[in-house]
């Protein structure tokens with residue numbers, strides 16, 4: 472008697488499939504880099520936002536030596552780690568679980584009240600990690616920002632040009648002050664991934680590709696003139 476196989480609803484969801492494919496890619500990258508130098512640590516730089524949630528779920532139980540992996544963020548809201556929109560909280564809850572709980576996480580905030588006051592200490596701490604990163608995973612907003620490189624950011628130019636590791640950032644378009652890795656630091660990676668979902672993001676990316684020179688208009692353009700792996704799902 473023939474038996475029907477019911478496909479898993481998750482397996483047919485393109486966003487889930489994309490997240491799983493990206494998790495495979497990242498696990499292979501970390502495994503390769505850890506094997507290349509058994510004495511070294513590997514660094515993974517992740518983004519916040521809503522897009523990475525299924526990615527983190529797919530990645531956190533990949534079988535690799537997470538005890539040799541350091542994880543940090545591309546950017547952060549300058550809020551306490553228990554705030555609902557803290558990227559650190561998001562990473563702790565969704566990525567540093569299962570096998571990946573053996574990784575070491577480096578947040579982008581400290582006890583200072585403002586990012587301008589805390590940035591130098593965070594910058595020194597993050598610069599001391601094992602750069603170049605194995606992989607950087609970027610998201611993108613509808614205004615073409617990535618990390619906290621906002622078109623209306625008060626220190627966008629500094630973040631695009633500075634050799635400092637981190638830069639404080641405030642923008643009228645977002646409610647909290649931020650801290651972001653500088654473009655120079657974000658480029659210190661062996662692999663750069665842009666992880667996007669939805670037709671609206673596809674449209675923004677098409678617009679960005681139309682003229683990659685005008686970076687301050689759509690800051691994602693700063694990453695479009697170098698190798699970039701695009702993981703997109705409708």
Ligand SMILES: O=C(O)[C@H](O)[C@@H](O)[C@H](O)[C@H](O)COP(=O)(O)O
Pocket residue numbers: 518519520521522523546547558609610611612616617618619
């Ligand atoms: O929110 C953050 O922490 C990141 O700064 C930001 O760059 C994010 O990656 C994009 O805004 C996309 O966000 P979504 O994944 O929520 O669309």
